[in-house]
Amino acid sequence: xxNKNLRYWAIAGLLSxxxxxxxxxxxxxxxxxxxxxxxxxxxxxxxxxxEPGNTAVEQKLNADPSFFLNNQNLxxxxxxxTWQVKTSGDDDYxxxxxxxxxSSNFYLFDWKQASQGYxxxxxxxxxxxxxxxxxxxxxxxxxxxxxxxxxxVNFGDMSVLATNHSSTSGWVDNVLYTFxxxxxxxxxxxxxxxNQGATELWNVTVLDSTFTSGQFGFYNNSQSNxxxxxxxxxPVPEPETxxxxxxxxxxxxxxxxxxxxxxx
Ligand SMILES: [Ca+2]
Ligand SMILES: [Ca+2]
Numbered sequence: 001x002x003n004k005n006l007r008y009w010a011i012a013g014l015l016s017x018x019x020x021x022x023x024x025x026x027x028x029x030x031x032x033x034x035x036x037x038x039x040x041x042x043x044x045x046x047x048x049x050x051e052p053g054n055t056a057v058e059q060k061l062n063a064d065p066s067f068f069l070n071n072q073n074l075x076x077x078x079x080x081x082t083w084q085v086k087t088s089g090d091d092d093y094x095x096x097x098x099x100x101x102x103s104s105n106f107y108l109f110d111w112k113q114a115s116q117g118y119x120x121x122x123x124x125x126x127x128x129x130x131x132x133x134x135x136x137x138x139x140x141x142x143x144x145x146x147x148x149x150x151x152x153v154n155f156g157d158m159s160v161l162a163t164n165h166s167s168t169s170g171w172v173d174n175v176l177y178t179f180x181x182x183x184x185x186x187x188x189x190x191x192x193x194x195n196q197g198a199t200e201l202w203n204v205t206v207l208d209s210t211f212t213s214g215q216f217g218f219y220n221n222s223q224s225n226x227x228x229x230x231x232x233x234x235p236v237p238e239p240e241t242x243x244x245x246x247x248x249x250x251x252x253x254x255x256x257x258x259x260x261x262x263x264x
Pocket of ligand 1: 091222
């Protein structure tokens, strides 16, 4: 095989390896961290239970705002997975946190099954993208249960970035939904798509550059039996892709040098 052919096959091999790395495996959740903002007089602490295999977790209790965080401070990533409420009891919040800095500074996607008043605020049925900005970094000090419950107007340290509220926009008991997030892939852009099977329920893009990196996590509030399964969190660009491209460039340079040396 001459140098030109060798180089062709080397690059073709690298490209096929690169495309293989795009097939991500579900995240092992065993290293994630549970956190509940347990308020005095509130509803208690969440109980996050991993399932065998560590790719699914269920929060079992009607708890205060409760998170399950991935401990990775990534600057741009996609997230894909499925989640559902596995009970017909209650009608409250389930969702996700991202761009998470600490327990009082993060973005939140949340979804309420039915409209309801609590702690002096009224939650509307449907989906909301929120931003929390607390002064101290301690959620219990900065944020109240009311700031978590409100989902229609800015309140305290919580800003509403986008909503999808209607009388038919609540989640349904025992129905599986898919979550897709593109976080900061285009700088300052949050893109979320919620599907039920092939039906797209919400496709929304928000521009906000307050937090341009941060953790990802699952979230629920005052809702038991929320199950999250088969999640993939993919940094963009993927580190493997970077490594492959660098290796490809190095190899191409090496082959070019060798060809020059052998040219006479
Ligand atoms: Ca309720
Ligand atoms: Ca509840």
